[in-house]
Amino acid sequence: MKVLVIGGGPGGVISGLTSAKLGCKVVLIDAKPYSEIGHKTCGDAITLGPLNLLEKELHIEKPFGEEVADEVRQLKIKTQKIEFAFIGDGYTLNRHIYGQRLLREAEKYGVEVRPETKAIKAIVDSTGVKGAVVKKNGEKESYNIHAKITIDCATAEITEGVKAIHATEFIKD
Numbered sequence: 001m002k003v004l005v006i007g008g009g010p011g012g013v014i015s016g017l018t019s020a021k022l023g024c025k026v027v028l029i030d031a032k033p034y035s036e037i038g039h040k041t042c043g044d045a046i047t048l049g050p051l052n053l054l055e056k057e058l059h060i061e062k063p064f065g066e067e068v069a070d071e072v073r074q075l076k077i078k079t080q081k082i083e084f085a086f087i088g089d090g091y092t093l094n095r096h097i098y099g100q101r102l103l104r105e106a107e108k109y110g111v112e113v114r115p116e117t118k119a120i121k122a123i124v125d126s127t128g129v130k131g132a133v134v135k136k137n138g139e140k141e142s143y144n145i146h147a148k149i150t151i152d153c154a155t156a157e158i159t160e161g162v163k164a165i166h167a168t169e170f171i172k173d
């Protein structure tokens with residue numbers, strides 16, 4: 001089964017890697033050059049929970065060496081309206097370095113990474129999304145990537161006809 005993943009951030013890489021591990025042929029595209037994938041303006045803080053899960057389920061080693069900026073005991077999220085804390089061990093990451101490792105981990109599982117390739121439109125038929133029209137940086141012509149499953153991890157509404165759903169839920173107890 002062919003899977004198209006749009007976006008090479010943590011969401012895209014983990015989706016691609018998981019699909020490849022299940023035996024799918026995976027193409028992952030990202031609008032950025034390869035060396036820039038994983039870079040994002042972010043707080044870079046993460047608790048151990050998801051990292052333990054990645055280690056257990058996908059054998060992705062926890063951040064180490066230069067990937068770790070600092071080790072923390074509590075993460076506090078503050079906005080103008082709310083403030084809450086995640087209690088527990090975690091890290092602040094050098095997210096770009098860690099993101100580049102995640103990308104290489106996905107490639108080890110056979111994910112084909114196509115950098116500098118932007119999704120511009122979904123290919124939609126009566127049964128749903130069947131891939132995307134994409135364009136490589138610097139090239140005039142776009143081309144189609146057909147896929148049985150398309151996973152949109154671009155954190156934006158990039159595809160005509162497909163509406164991204166953004167939901168946030170805070171669980172208090």
Ligand SMILES: Cc1cc2nc3c(=O)[nH]c(=O)nc-3n(C[C@H](O)[C@H](O)[C@H](O)COP(=O)(O)OP(=O)(O)OC[C@H]3O[C@@H](n4cnc5c(N)ncnc54)[C@H](O)[C@@H]3O)c2cc1C
Pocket residue numbers: 006007008009010011012013029030031032037038040041042043044045046117118119120153154155156158
């Ligand atoms: C200011 C800020 C602070 C944050 N702090 C934290 C924090 O401390 N801890 C935490 O856990 N989370 C934090 N987050 C949230 C975290 O950054 C996101 O949850 C995470 O990056 C989502 O990962 P992702 O893979 O879904 O998307 P992203 O990391 O955004 O990756 C999306 C990828 O898609 C690519 N892309 C976009 N459009 C296209 C296109 N049309 N075609 C192809 N590729 C495309 C981009 O180049 C990018 O590589 C923060 C977010 C922000 C904005």
